[in-house]
Amino acid sequence: MAKSKFSIGPAALVAAAFIGPGTVTVATKAGANFGFSLLWALLFSILATMILQEMTARLGVIGQKGLGQSIRELIKNPALKAISIILVVSAIIIGNAAYEGGNIAGATLGVQAVWDYPDFAGLDLAALIIGVIAFFVLLTGSYKLIEKVLIAVVLLMSVAFLVTFVLTKPDFGELFSGLLVPSLPDSATLTVIALIGTTVVPYNLFLHSSSAKKKWKTAEGLKQARQDIYISIPLGGLISIAIVSTAASAFFGTQLEVNSAADMAKSIEPAFGDLAQYMIALGLFSAGISSAITAPLASAYALTGLLNIPENLRSNKFRAIWMVILVVGVTVASLGLKPVSVIWFAQIANGLLLPIIASFLLWAMNQGFLGQYKNTLWQNLLGFLVVIVAFVLGAKSLLSAFKLL
Template sequence: MTTRRRFSMGPAALVAAAFIGPGTVVTASLAGANYGYALMWALVFSVLATMILQEMSARLGVVTQQGLGENIRAAIKQPWVRQLVVLLIFAAVVIGNSVYQGGNISGARMGLADLVPFDGQYIPVLLGGLAGVILWQGSYKLVEKVLIGLVLLMSVAFLATFILTQPDWAALFAGLLVPSVPTGSILMVVALIGTTVVPYNLFLHASSCAEKWHSPEQLDEARQDIYISIPLGGLISLAIVATAASAFFGKALTIEGAADLGQALQPLFGDAATTFMALGLFAAGLSSSLTAPLASAYALSGVLGYSNSLKDKKFRTIWLAILSIGVVVASLGLKPIEVIIFAQVANGILLPFIAVFLVWVCNQPRLGKHRNSWQQNILGIIVCFIAVGLGARSIAAAFGWL
């Protein structure tokens, strides 16, 4: 007699927590405010693309018991190529996340400002300190539980706000099922996909799956986690788009960011909508403040051959440096445009490279019967083409060509 395993959220929830950050909240809000429900299909598409890549990443981690960074290091034999890849990962993941970490902490601060009667320059330090204390414990299980809790908080907060704004259900389902690209919206379509399909999540997922599961027989659990958690993250993004569409599209109101959305909801839908939006933004900022340093540490430790133990000194040094830079950026209100542009260019190059590498390594003999099927390869190649387009857009936007 076999016992049926009870499902529990796991590493894929970390991925959802990572891609639902303040940047995603802003992008989704602007998509809804400017184009209504018309671009919701793009999020559905991005969730499917993310699930394809994250399944490969999870399978790689569980079968090889190594993260993506370690697999890259093992697969690339030429020293100069390996050094080039290390430099690219450092530029895109480590430097990029250092800068974006400031936005994560600022987002959490904006949400907190609407929930408590005080705000000040010390709030980023407190939020950074909270994230640091959680990561310093060196317990994957603790990090996982905290992030699952934040994902569930985001789900309740953003879905409650969505319900309060009373969406147009006919327009919503049309936007989900009928792809359309309104005039001037192509860059927003790319942005919506780009906020969900991100390279550092592939490092985060492979390493966290290797931490949680230790046998290929557990792959079904890893896949079940993906099929639940990633769509849940997509549902949160959809709720944000629909909220902005209900509140702003076709009306004499404009927003420039997530904070504007929360404040403008109050006169339209009451204090409850503002509170739920603030809770969601706080959870989104704090969750990304945990996952960005963690993913960077996994990525760089892997390609450099360091230990990926959360208690290892070098591992801690990497995430602590990124977290500290984020606190400084958020506290001083800095906008290091040149560094952000550099990170965008590096990220634009890294995303297609990592996507192609992932498909390639998942066809290697070392995976045995767990290598990609022909169906998985076709889907992976399609996503790789998308990654190339996203990368080209990121580079073009960074240089002002768009």
């Protein structure tokens, strides 16, 4: 038998999805406000992501099922099935539309930090450019092209943020201490929740299972799928770590107020030069494109599976779903609307959805259709740990959204 050739694939889409401008902003604030001390939370979130995404890859490759399809098939009680589908569909539409708007708005702020461009017919030009790029990439209906574009975007983000990281000359002793020794400074709890919550996201579980199913059709592909996870997800984590470290090196302990990556782009130039400023803006713009493509795509995969619609990227129903998410996101960002209220809804949606979807995934991974590839005891224990953390994260997210935390 010929040896299978390894290639980066669906896990790169997951990395592209979780490294959006929202993640960049959270990582920037974490570094500026708490230095290197919260890097351990990123390390945990990357490990948790790898555990869950390995399960979704097995579900897609071995079971040849997307997670949405599995949820629909596993729940036999008609009333419970209807409630579950309505809950998940509502959360996905609200959550992904809100995150799409917030992420594109975040990307435009980064561009505005280095480029004073005019509006186009009263709309934000950068938001429109990002939206148009995402629209035509998704409109091709070619999974291979979408995958290649997102791999290129992830590599571009890697270069942009790693160059900035090198320019700020971080203290590697403090970096490794923050990475390996957990600590929780005063007022850091919500930032830890945000760091984990922007990495371990429920939409990626739908995206990965469906895209893995498309890429690999036999059990022989599982080795490639796992290699893909072990390279792509840590690379995404490395980008987040680089952003936290850059902000920590440049701003922690100073009097400068940095609330977003756009602030970092503006403030970093005097100390570290034009190159650092432009690299941050380039990284944010790339992150905006990655989010503008993956959020609508994940929504379409999730909803088609749940509603028993064929997962055909060229079908009108599939396209209608991602178009709605993309148009709402670009509209929120390009009209200059403050995304605070929609992000409030997104917090609620994510808080409800993450532990529920993680539990559904764990349930699916113990079903007989997976044969010898269903979860082992250790995989169940690790998955259960992630579900518990997801539940606590979701509860705190909801309390935060309702101003009770």
